[in-house]
Amino acid sequence: MHLAFSTWPEIEARLKTSKTVIIPIGSNEQHGPMGLLGTDWLCPEIIAHAAEKQGDILVAPTFNIGMAQHHLGFAGTISLRPSTFMAAIEDWVKSLGRHGFERIYFLNGHGGNVASIEAAFSEIYSQWSWQGVRCPFALKLSNWWDLPGISPLCARLFPTGHGSHATPSEIALTWAAYPQAVRDLTMDPPIAPTGPIRDALDYRARFTDGRIGADSSLATQALGQQILEAAVPALLKDIAKFEAEERP
Amino acid sequence: MHLAFSTWPEIEARLKTSKTVIIPIGSNEQHGPMGLLGTDWLCPEIIAHAAEKQGDILVAPTFNIGMAQHHLGFAGTISLRPSTFMAAIEDWVKSLGRHGFERIYFLNGHGGNVASIEAAFSEIYSQWSWQGVRCPFALKLSNWWDLPGISPLCARLFPTGHGSHATPSEIALTWAAYPQAVRDLTMDPPIAPTGPIRDALDYRARFTDGRIGADSSLATQALGQQILEAAVPALLKDIAKFEAEERP
Amino acid sequence: MHLAFSTWPEIEARLKTSKTVIIPIGSNEQHGPMGLLGTDWLCPEIIAHAAEKQGDILVAPTFNIGMAQHHLGFAGTISLRPSTFMAAIEDWVKSLGRHGFERIYFLNGHGGNVASIEAAFSEIYSQWSWQGVRCPFALKLSNWWDLPGISPLCARLFPTGHGSHATPSEIALTWAAYPQAVRDLTMDPPIAPTGPIRDALDYRARFTDGRIGADSSLATQALGQQILEAAVPALLKDIAKFEAEERP
Amino acid sequence: MHLAFSTWPEIEARLKTSKTVIIPIGSNEQHGPMGLLGTDWLCPEIIAHAAEKQGDILVAPTFNIGMAQHHLGFAGTISLRPSTFMAAIEDWVKSLGRHGFERIYFLNGHGGNVASIEAAFSEIYSQWSWQGVRCPFALKLSNWWDLPGISPLCARLFPTGHGSHATPSEIALTWAAYPQAVRDLTMDPPIAPTGPIRDALDYRARFTDGRIGADSSLATQALGQQILEAAVPALLKDIAKFEAEERP
Amino acid sequence: MHLAFSTWPEIEARLKTSKTVIIPIGSNEQHGPMGLLGTDWLCPEIIAHAAEKQGDILVAPTFNIGMAQHHLGFAGTISLRPSTFMAAIEDWVKSLGRHGFERIYFLNGHGGNVASIEAAFSEIYSQWSWQGVRCPFALKLSNWWDLPGISPLCARLFPTGHGSHATPSEIALTWAAYPQAVRDLTMDPPIAPTGPIRDALDYRARFTDGRIGADSSLATQALGQQILEAAVPALLKDIAKFEAEERP
């Protein structure tokens, strides 16, 4: 069930039987010469929408802009400051919490989001913690590549050149869902350098075409399809586990 | 051209010939018993994506959550505080401005967003105004129903029962693009009451099913298609006018 | 009754019979070569103070600095950022609401304030909306020129050259109340250009002497008096209507 | 010269010979059973406006709402949070600084404002301090009762019962300027208690009618006139000293 | 008793008999050619820790960074913006208040902190004041040099050259506690100039070696010991007075 494609009485009705909602969250940022700017919000959206067809889950609209300050040296990147990102997450969560959702699950597609999302969770919880009142909802963040079994699969599919940004696995995933995403380019060097992530100019100086440690050209639609088919049941299982967790 | 479905070198290349970008912006909020929660972000997205097929424009990802505090009494509504909304708009704009975009056009789908978007524009401009430096970009907000010719068309199509929230015109527009959006319900009363908009409980007490002044059941896919076909050239013309505007 | 010229026991007493308060709100900003910097806060103050002599209303101190970032290129302009303006409005409103005022009416004198004031109202209401508690007060914004009958009167008095900034009507209004405000100058060109409003340097480049579309020199004290005499009963009626409005 | 009653070209002209501006700043808050709610912004305004008639100074509009959280238990008090107050002071100062004012002098009427104004000054300065750039303007805060000679005069006029809130001196000052301000009441007890200032309910419990240590009924118009006549030259001298101060 | 060197059950137990906590608060900022950067947080810490040995008080960790924007022109200074400082004080206070502490006493070592700490207190109190609820704790700020008897003692020990920054008294105090702090230098000029405090570059231009009005070289360990021995009982008495204060 898609929240945005439902009416309010339909959501009100669903809340009688399930109080869980899934939010695909990512970033719109450069992904090297071959990867789409939308890669990081498309990946969790692709997985969540595919899962919605197979399981009884409720998927919210995609939170498509995240924390990507280090990519601002490349055209097309749109970033929120961590503080803005955190405020927006707080408002999404409180809106959903107000309707009675008790388990709010973020499926994340961007490593650079993790710290800000976790900090946002603490900022939200702290409002209850200082008052000495129980927070009525539980929050969970899962990166799609950390879903059970996915990282090992990616490592198996791309034993070299997987890297950590503009990876063949994320690019393949977007190709599986959007054939128009496919680009046929040669990477130079084949495997991009690695290093620390700091400000945008530092990033651009280190990683001249945007990739980190990855050979994006290893991506194929078929491999993306394989990842997608593994990620869907993994996501459904992970959500079920979250729903089953007892709250003391 | 879709920004999220492009790579950064493609956007960098485009910036050599055009410095304009279009952002569909809306809200995810109740739209009465028949309208989708996503109506207000779907409408500008539908129009912008249709326009992208006919004209040479660059469309950013959709800004899908807006200022909908008054709808929080209805399940599924997700709102940002005005202050959060403004901060997020600032970050989007500054990200795009940093890459060299000089005309940033917001196509809006939610009346409740207007004040906050305009306030955000002022907050952004003020940073240049206090420094006595020229702001490198120009911002424009257009509501899709205010595109040339659209309001009169909607009035003609729905001479009674158009109203101002959960209107048959916006619902029809979503139906034209998404057949699964169609619902067949009888409205009771056929035409909803009108009144001022304040906090969420006041709203729910005044407008018990969420509609304001509208008979949503007048919507049809065919009428939505008619609105869409009028809105696309109107949008392209409005963007062209914005691009042609001289900056002193 | 003037709040600032009352004691607290007098206000406490009044609250037993009336829970309405009027706040004149404006801006201190350039008004072309003839208009006072204070024009936009003086106009609503003049009208509200005149109305106070004729009707039983309670008038708060004037909120004299608003959102005028676009005028910062002209000496003497004082502006708040929208975010500061909104925070201040919130504090005024919550202070008055805490004492039991239930209808808080802003009589505004500056078009550039409207978006920020409306956004502030939403920011205030949202604090109740998220908690699911009814906001104890209602807020209303009226521009003095939008009071019933005033715009048509101004259009009749100044069929050409009214414009939208440094208008002869607002200048005439200040002259009616403050003879020392009168300046005798020739405008060049007689009617100023029009155009969009952006940052301060853009504004100064477009509107070199500060006026927009107006021939300020059409103002006379007599015409200002005429506007004032029409505005006073219009304001009293508008307040009465606000007070009579039922809250569900 | 009054800034609000000038045009922008007049201020631009003045800036060629003087770069100093005076801002009366106060608070709108309870002043016991006899004192006006406006006392604290009226007093500095009265003194500054009287000084403007005698000396060549430029007076800005009055900043009429300050930090009065502790008085919120009494009807009619309007307070800003310290953080809002500081942001507003920053915006006033930066607006004036942008036009070329180099000495910005706040004449304050409310003891409760002092900490927030000083903190605001530091917040403003810090923006230059971190950048290692010289701040182009100097800020000064003077409480009217701290003007040379005023405190001793007040102590002489009111050897007992002067106190620190709703003092006979500040009330007398408003009476000297506004005869309609005069109230004839007996204070009970004649001299109010003293104690620490904390939150609003604590305040109301300690100081039941709002006064601290003061017998407001000692005020007379004649004594107010005497204070005013001493304060005007004291203010002009203090401003002259500020203007004469060398900046290294 | 030291809070940081206790376990939570020990603090829980103590709260049954005493609800008071002492927070040493200062700044890390230049103190001229002889004074330690830590002087302003070391002094209150030294006094509070010595007092803890003699009286039954609970001392929190030291709040070691304060508002020192004016010292940023000298290497090693670390400053918080007033707004950050205030937010941090609010969080400390609310954390302690949540556990049931009802008297929170700040022993301050930096004059430049005073305005921001007082403004923070008002910001904290105001949250209760607007809600009309009694704040459950009382806050008190004492500068160590304002403890009963200390200023006169310092004036007696250093009849000339005490000054107001990098004073021999504060430096002597650090020497008494930390012999490694002692430096043997000649001051040039012996007594530093005085003047107003503004931004960092203005400060550095006025006070070239960082001192204000002080001859730091007058400090000795023995004099520091004398001050410490006077300050300890003065602090214990001041805390006892705070604890004894009745709350209405």
Next chain:
Amino acid sequence: MHLAFSTWPEIEARLKTSKTVIIPIGSNEQHGPMGLLGTDWLCPEIIAHAAEKQGDILVAPTFNIGMAQHHLGFAGTISLRPSTFMAAIEDWVKSLGRHGFERIYFLNGHGGNVASIEAAFSEIYSQWSWQGVRCPFALKLSNWWDLPGISPLCARLFPTGHGSHATPSEIALTWAAYPQAVRDLTMDPPIAPTGPIRDALDYRARFTDGRIGADSSLATQALGQQILEAAVPALLKDIAKFEAEERP
């Protein structure tokens, strides 16, 4: 070299040969029935101060309060909101960066700090990233237990009952440095439960005495000494590596 125990000329001199500074950062929060409230800021301070005796490093004052909202259900915990924590980190970093420090190394003692510190780094960097200017300094966060070799050592020393909060390794470390920290208690159950971390009441319900997965009673001073002796060279090596890193 200790920054707080140096004078500004000494720091200015050091900056000529080294531009690196170490900040011990932690939290003041419950650590079960045996662990000190200060454990998490004491541990990095203990290691950094020991390292300062062996290597040529500059150690800043300890940042002793962190993000501990989940521990607020236990007496003595002091927490900053993530947003406050981030603002404070920004001010520390910008202060040090202004003096010319180019490598700012945080040695962290609290897992709950990590997300907020990383988010703060991004907030800081983003200010340069949006302007397209290179950030003049590099930031690094290391948790002491993640220093090379330390985690494996702790696992070896405590093969069972190490857990993740109030661990025997962190408690042992404080005992090694502060004999008065030692407590002799029996844990019940010996090994505490594990689970997710959310708001304070949820935490207290899950982890009734505060520990997570740990048997704190396994700590001994000797084991703490062993950890300390391993951590010191590991820290010095990690700093050297950070200093040696080339910046493109």
